[in-house]
Amino acid sequence: MTKITKEDVNKLTELSRIEMTDTEKDEVQKDLESILGYVSELREVVAEEPPVEDRIGMLKNVMREDEDPHTERTYTEEVVASAPNSQGDYIKVKKIL
Amino acid sequence: MEINVHELIIEKAHKHLLGGDFTAVELAEAVLKNAESKNKKMNAYLEFYDDVKDQAEEADQMFKKGTAGMLTGIPFAIKDCILVHGKTATASSKILEGYTATYDATAIKKLKKAGAVLLGRANMDEFAMGGSTENSSNGVTKNPHDLERVPGGSSGGSAAAVAMDGALAALGSDTGGSIRQPGSFCGVVGLKPTYGAVSRYGLMAMASSLDQIGPITKTVAGAEAVFDVISGHDKMDSTSVPEEVAEKCKKEKKKKYTIGVPADFVYAEGVDEDVIVNFKESLQYLKKLGHTIKEISLPNLKYSLAAYYVIMPAEASTNLARFDGVRFGLLEEGNNLLEDYEKTRGVGFGKEVRRRIMLGTYVLSSGYYDAYYNKAVAVRNVIQNDFKKAFKEADMIATPTSPVPAFKIGEKSGDPLSMYLADIFTVPANLAGVPAISVPSGTTVREGKKLPLGMQFFAPHFNEKMLFAIGKELEKK
Numbered sequence: 413m414t415k416i417t418k419e420d421v422n423k424l425t426e427l428s429r430i431e432m433t434d435t436e437k438d439e440v441q442k443d444l445e446s447i448l449g450y451v452s453e454l455r456e457v458v459a460e461e462p463p464v465e466d467r468i469g470m471l472k473n474v475m476r477e478d479e480d481p482h483t484e485r486t487y488t489e490e491v492v493a494s495a496p497n498s499q500g501d502y503i504k505v506k507k508i509l
Numbered sequence: 510m511e512i513n514v515h516e517l518i519i520e521k522a523h524k525h526l527l528g529g530d531f532t533a534v535e536l537a538e539a540v541l542k543n544a545e546s547k548n549k550k551m552n553a554y555l556e557f558y559d560d561v562k563d564q565a566e567e568a569d570q571m572f573k574k575g576t577a578g579m580l581t582g583i584p585f586a587i588k589d590c591i592l593v594h595g596k597t598a599t600a601s602s603k604i605l606e607g608y609t610a611t612y613d614a615t616a617i618k619k620l621k622k623a624g625a626v627l628l629g630r631a632n633m634d635e636f637a638m639g640g641s642t643e644n645s646s647n648g649v650t651k652n653p654h655d656l657e658r659v660p661g662g663s664s665g666g667s668a669a670a671v672a673m674d675g676a677l678a679a680l681g682s683d684t685g686g687s688i689r690q691p692g693s694f695c696g697v698v699g700l701k702p703t704y705g706a707v708s709r710y711g712l713m714a715m716a717s718s719l720d721q722i723g724p725i726t727k728t729v730a731g732a733e734a735v736f737d738v739i740s741g742h743d744k745m746d747s748t749s750v751p752e753e754v755a756e757k758c759k760k761e762k763k764k765k766y767t768i769g770v771p772a773d774f775v776y777a778e779g780v781d782e783d784v785i786v787n788f789k790e791s792l793q794y795l796k797k798l799g800h801t802i803k804e805i806s807l808p809n810l811k812y813s814l815a816a817y818y819v820i821m822p823a824e825a826s827t828n829l830a831r832f833d834g835v836r837f838g839l840l841e842e843g844n845n846l847l848e849d850y851e852k853t854r855g856v857g858f859g860k861e862v863r864r865r866i867m868l869g870t871y872v873l874s875s876g877y878y879d880a881y882y883n884k885a886v887a888v889r890n891v892i893q894n895d896f897k898k899a900f901k902e903a904d905m906i907a908t909p910t911s912p913v914p915a916f917k918i919g920e921k922s923g924d925p926l927s928m929y930l931a932d933i934f935t936v937p938a939n940l941a942g943v944p945a946i947s948v949p950s951g952t953t954v955r956e957g958k959k960l961p962l963g964m965q966f967f968a969p970h971f972n973e974k975m976l977f978a979i980g981k982e983l984e985k986k
Contacts, residue, residue: 416871420871421867424867424870424871425867427870427874428826428854428863428866428867428870429830429833429847429850429851429854430851430854430855430858430863430866430867431848431851431852431854431855431856432855432863436860436863439860440863440864440867443864443925443926444864444867444868444871446925446926447818447864447868447925447926447929448868448871448881450815450818450926450929451815451816451818451819451881451885452815453812453815454812454815454816454819454881454884454885454888455880455884456812457809457812457884457887457888457891459884459887459888459890459891460887461883461886461887462886462887462890472747473747474747476744487611487612490609490611491611493609494608494609494611494836494837494838495835495836495837496834496835496837496838496839496840497835497840503835503836505835505846505849506845506846506849507846508845508846
């Protein structure tokens with residue numbers, strides 16, 4: 413049985429940057445315990461860890477020359493327009509310092 | 510000629526359009542009219558596009574010029590996580606409310622070039638997380654065969670749109686069964702192509718090593734027609750596979766196939782009796798046609814679901830980090846930037862999405878990374894090796910698509926684990942990257958309503974043609 417404590421849930425909400433009420437946290441605590449309990453059956457499988465390059469799902473970088481740039485401002489307006497808060501050609505965020 | 514939307518399939522519609530029995534505009538209007546009227550109850554579509562007629566007129570021009578193909582003028586529903594330039598795309602999430610796509614997904618670009626007519630965007634589980642479409646911020650989609658039941662998910666809106674004759678085809682996305690399971694629940698065909706066969710460019714990423722775009726159609730030939738158009742190498746997706754590599758994997762066409770059945774996996778506890786009976790009947794039918802049915806062993810297949818529910822949330826938690834109230838959609842303001850993130854994500858993400866982000870964060874955090882994530886990756890390789898061995902003994906592998914027929918709305922929504930267990934037969938294909946198709950195989954009766962069942966076939970990498978061949982035979986059953 414995998415035990416998930418209240419502190420674990422608090423840490424997880426902090427790491428994943430999700431604000432939650434105490435009721436929501438209680439609920440997710442139970443859910444996580446039951447799901448992690450289920451996936452723990454993986455421990456039964458005797459599997460050697462494959463070398464990194466043989467792992468399925470491991471992404472490889474596909475390199476290319478830095479060429480054919482698009483013309484300046486082709487996408488600027490549309491992209492800036494999808495941001496909730498912008499000014500001119502800039503996306504606006506609160507100051508961090 | 511009068512258009513009977515219920516009887517229309519892509520192949521037939523194409524002949525009529527080519528023969529001038531009706532125009533693409535007339536077809537689009539007829540299908541749209543039916544879709545709009547059915548949608549009031551079904552909630553399959555979130556929005557109908559306002560340029561349907563313009564698109565259909567362009568398709569008619571292609572017929573006039575002689576440049577029309579199989580998909581020209583064919584009305585499509587598009588899952589809400591696939592980008593169509595200038596149209597709203599929200600992945601059924603509050604966090605993307607009001608977001609307008611700034612470019613076309615490659616699959617969309619290809620459909621547009623082929624002259625397909627995009628009718629609108631289809632409902633889904635938020636960010637494709639779910640198996641019932643109940644996790645949508647826009648309310649559940651109903652199953653056209655029984656309005657009290659779910660259409661499956663996460664591409665439930667796409668499958669329901671096709672099943673209610675509100676589109677002749679739809680695009681969905683499949684990370685663990687999200688095309689095939691709703692296909693089986695709604696009585697339509699669903700294909701998850703080989704990983705890397707269809708570009709993921711412009712598909713909102715859920716779990717990048719598992720996601721694929723694929724078609725939902727009424728017939729196998731229809732799925733094949735869509736697949737032929739949307740597949741192919743794309744330099745905009747680094748995991749897209751070059752054609753010459755794909756070609757090398759293709760096996761010779763056969764008239765009679767050996768179909769492997771992983772018996773201990775299929776005939777297991779928790780699989781509905783009617784599903785088993787129907788599956789055995791379908792195997793008998795294929796045997797009568799001259800195919801060989803062979804029991805095979807894939808000993809680690811039973812661990813697929815556990816490996817999937819570690820790898821998928823791990824990747825999803827990473828992918829969804831980009832939704833922070835800065836660049837897209839919703840912003841809930843706090844007192845500083847950190848609070849902006851936390852409030853936006855707290856309000857914007859639904860329960861299931863939060864659950865998976867937190868689960869993914871947990872399995873990736875130091876101290877648990879080796880026990881969960883690395884272990885799941887190792888098991889994934891073991892499962893792929895099982896498949897490699899199995900494909901030496903059999904040409905393809907068959908299982909039911911879902912262990913149960915469509916369940917009632919609300920039946921599983923309170924218990925995430927029981928919802929996850931419904932993915933048991935579909936996730937292995939995503940883990941191994943092999944193609945798989947769900948084909949309608951009959952019905953079962955529940956409370957007086959006929960509910961569709963589906964049979965699933967897996968083929969080796971890039972052998973979709975094999976799936977189409979066997980699927981076409983099964984659909985005559």
